[in-house]
Amino acid sequence: MILLSIFAMTAVVFLSRYLFLEPRLPIKINPSAQRLLNYSSPAVLTAIWAPIVFVHDDKLAVNLGNPYLIAAVIAALVAWKTKNVIATTILSMGCFFMLNTLL
Known part of the structure; x- marks a missing residue:
């Protein structure tokens, strides 16, 4: 089935x-x-990433101890400044892994 x-x-x-x-x-x-x-692609992508970034343990997690939020902000800034997908992906993933081990 x-x-x-x-x-x-x-x-x-x-x-x-x-x-x-x-x-x-x-x-x-x-x-x-x-x-x-x-508008469908941005809406679907937002529906995917927003809960990952902002919700942890069924609670809203908007603080500096949230590595997902910090990495998402860094990714947005890098994407805005460089307009380079590879640079955005590598830098934001690197920052996320570093923050995830530190926090």
Whole structure:
């Protein structure tokens, strides 16, 4: 049953992506729907990283003892200044591992 669920979810995800990404299919989205879909990626990414950064042990953890928060702020600053994905990833992960061992 689990394997069937995995295959079904795979099919749903693949088909939903394929319908929008295949240029030969005659599916057109109106401009307002396209504008609305521009916000979906940042919304999904925020829904993924926000609980990781701000919530620990089912409590809001917004303090200087939170290595996730400090590394996220460093990552945002590095990304803003350098606009380099590799530099942002390496520096923020390095800072996180260092903070995680120290704190």
